[in-house]
Amino acid sequence: MTRLIEPVRTATAVARPGGIRSRVGWTFILLTALAIVAYSAVPYFTASLADLAGQDVGLSPTYAAVPPFVQGALYVHIVGGAVAVVCGPLQFWRGLRMRAPRVHRWIGRVYLVAVTIGAVGGLVIAPSSPAGYVGLFGFGALAVLWLLSGWRAYRAIRRHDVPSHQAWMIRNYALTYSGVMLRIWLPLLLMAPLVLGLPWEFDSAFANAYAAVPFLCWLPNLVFAEWLIRRRGLPSYRLPVLRTVDFRGRVHRPTARLGSVHVMRLRVLSLTLIGSVLLLPGCASAALRAPAATVPTSPSRPVADPSPSVSTPPDAITVAADRVEVTRAGATGSYPFASNGEELLTVIEEIRGQSPSVTDVEDPWGNGDVRGQRYEWPDVIVTVIQERVAVTFLAMSVGRVPVATEQGVSVGSSRDDVTAAGGFDLWDEDADGVADHLGLGAVEVPGTRSLAEEGEVGVEFVEVGVADDAVWRISAPANDFADI
8 A cells, every 4th residue: 555755765866967858848848838928818818708608608508607706716716716726837947946935946846835825716617527427527627736736735844844845846747737638639539530530520529528527637646646645755755664674773775776576566556547538438428328417497497397308318409480409419309499498498407507697578569568588698599589490509509519400501601502502692781782681491370461572471591690691690480470
């Protein structure tokens, strides 16, 4: 059984001047940390979560509709993690430690404060992770270990135990660097099926990849950190030291150099950790296929009885002029707009994994009379008025489920795609001579009269909003026989 012994060393610590490999490694870590902060953290401060969710930026679709407290924790986690991942490499800069120890100490204080607030924020947002239980336990364990290793590093330096402080700081920054490794592992796992020649579909590949990274982003880091600690002769995890007595009665301790048995056990431990990580995608895939948990619904409407098919994740959402279709495991469920919308709301709530924000819809004449309710998520809005449903999609997918019209048009498609699919001009909102709203899939509605074509039967269709020659909104149903 292994245990941690401090401040016993596994080898004699020798101060060595930094070689070219150390400098290259340090530069790589610093540059990748700065790049990830610029790419992943900065965008969250350029717009609101709701706006970012419409652009499918990072985790904004997941956290745009969570309670404000959790959203605040997300921003705390982002700020703490960004500061820590950038400050960390400066603490390993030998020149700074030797020439400006006061600056080193102050950066260290800032670093540990950033780790603390980042870890606390991570604990709060872990239950909302899109990776489900794997994300909860993976990111939750990371946050706990991040806090504990930071505390051990602080306690060691307060005791003036510099070797132990250095060892715990290496472990702590290995956990901090998980934010970088997550963004390195994710595209690699995403492309792995293509490299292996397996069938590839983005949504399923992303779901499997993201289910692995909650552990993969930090477990190998810790294995490498422990190897680095041993190589530098710092206090490390090791087996208990036994004493021997020679024939003269003198007590001897074995040298601290690791024997072959110790090395073998360390290798077995490392391989076990890495093997566990490699098995996570399969476990996560099984978890993703498990029945979804019941999602709390808004008190503003009754709860519909869940259908037996809810346990299977949907494959696609199709928008038509008179209905929304949800394809699930080869079967298609139809949700007509001429209904109270309960079944459609239940399906969308299941896909999103969160309740919508609900507001009243007043009459357009300003009388203050409530005609219905609007149920709003970051990527979809459902309006129910007098047993009639209208839906607007603002992203190319709801959660991870792709959305398209019957003709294959989705948010992000070009104007030419809409025209090629049979789209027709509706109106030009900015009067620049190019229609900003187009129609698709017109269906005649008996008993109505078109306001656009005199003497013709009215039609319903899917309305497509276009800006800068790209689709940004898909709404249904729209028609040409009602002026309100």
